[in-house]
Amino acid sequence: MTKGYSEQTAGAKLCIDLASDWGKECISDLNISENVILMDYGAADGGTASEFWENIINNIHEKNQSTEITLIGNDLYSNDNQALINNLSIQSTNNELVKTFLCAGSFYDQLVPSGFIDFGFSATAMHWLNKKVENLNDHTHVLASNNQTARSDFLKQALYDWNQILDIRSQELKIGGKFLTVNLSRDNENRYLGNNGGKTVNVHDEIHAIWKELLEENIITETEYQKGTIQNFYKSPEEFISPLINKDSAAYKKGLRLIKERTVYVDCPYKKKWKVNQNTEEFSIGLMETIRSWSRHSFISALDKNNHANLNPVDILFNRLTKRISNDPENWSLDYVEHHLMMEKV
Ligand SMILES: C[S@@+](CC[C@H](N)C(=O)[O-])C[C@H]1O[C@@H](n2cnc3c(N)ncnc32)[C@H](O)[C@@H]1O
Known part of the structure; x- marks a missing residue:
């Protein structure tokens, strides 16, 4: 059976937990009235942020115990939104002052009326490009490649998308409202999810090496090889804050407006566990499953369905990835580099 999102992504919850202090700060600066509207953009099944929202709700009620709170969870129509409703309702069950809602749709669209939100939050959701960039033909991830043309095109699209996301959020926020984002990022030493600066292998180089093996073994075609591209981009701190300091954006x-920003690091929870229990089978499967949870669709969508009646190259890719991890566990780790950004609408 396929595991749910929260079970597959132990690291994502740790990243959210590290933003709890800034969540609390946002609430302490808010003008808390009789009603407060909260929104979680790109929440997946909502499980990783349950504790975060519980704390935020407590923070609000510490300021005013009779405030009525609305918590809206957002994700795409294709998400497991039943799971999201279930996790959101943990906050409203047995608490008459809290109501929870689901808002299915893309955060590239305006999702709620203008001037509606008091506190918006989003974690690890805003790194996927809104429009495919097609010219990365010699690697599966642009940041691990040496392809400068593709890198510049990915950056351009990523900044276009980020400007659009912030434009729409500023429309949705009330004056005085806060928006806190926790996003996968690239630090000043070019470290990002999958590249911890050489402490262990670059996960994206390994994925690419296997994808190329499949081409060399004629399991996939040249076109499929070229189309196998992870369509995301991890922005630098400067790139994240650029729309907030550019007066023309x-x-x-x-x-x-920018209030503050920081970069935080989360060590791979699967590796941490392996160091204690030395269970290589559990480690290699757990790490592969978390990588597969965000990369599988990029490879599935690269395949020409008519070519693969019997064999699924994407299954082979992840089987080989598990083997690589289990053959050399010491040399594998998926460490997070996340950017926290606190904003206010003035
Ligand atoms: C890695 S998960 C993060 C989930 C959760 N926020 C966390 O930090 O654990 C990213 C989520 O963002 C959602 N997502 C991606 N693009 C989106 C969009 N344009 N609008 C709404 N949700 C989106 C995905 O469907 C996915 O559930």
């Missing part, structure tokens, strides 16, 4: 013009 749409978000800035609508009043969205």
Whole structure:
């Protein structure tokens, strides 16, 4: 049976937990009235943020115990939104002052009325490109490749998307409202999820090496090899804050301002566990499953379905990945580099 999102991504919850202090700060600066509207953008099954929202709700009620709170969970229509409703309702069950709602749709669209949100939050959801960039033909991830043309095209699209996300959020926020983002990022030493600066292998180089093996063994075609591209981009701190300091950006013009930003690091929880229990089978499967949870669709969508009646190259890819990890566990780890950004609408 396939595991749910929260079970597959132990690291994502740790990243959210590290933002709890800034969540609390956002609430302490808010003008808390009779009603407060909260929104979680790109929440997946909502399980990783359950504790975060419980704390936020407590923070609000510490300021005003009769405030009525609305918590809206958002994700795409294709998400497991039943699981999201279940996890959201943990906050409203047995608490008459809290109501929970699901808002299915893309955060590239305006999702709620203008001037509606008091506190918006999003974790590990805003690194996927909104439009495919097609020219990365010699690697599966642009940041691990040496392809400067593709890198510049990915960056351009990523900044276009980020400007759009912030523009729409500034439209949705009330004046005085806060928006806190926790996003996968690239630090000043070019470290990012999958590249911890050489402490262990670059996960993206390994994925690419296997994908190339499949081409060399004629399991996939040249076209499928080239189409196998993970369509995301991990932005630097400067790239994240750029729409907030550029006075000509749409978000800035609508009043969205930078309060503060920081980069945080989360060591691979699977590796941490392996160091204690030395259970290599559990480690290699757990690590492969978390990598597969965010990369599988990129490879599935690269395949020409007519070519693969009997064999599924994507299954082979992840089987080989598990083997590589289990043959050399010491040399594998998936460490997170996350950027925290606190914003306010003035
Ligand atoms: C890695 S999960 C993060 C989930 C959760 N926020 C966490 O930190 O554990 C990313 C989620 O973002 C959602 N997502 C991606 N693009 C989105 C979009 N344009 N609009 C809404 N949700 C989106 C995905 O469906 C996925 O559930």
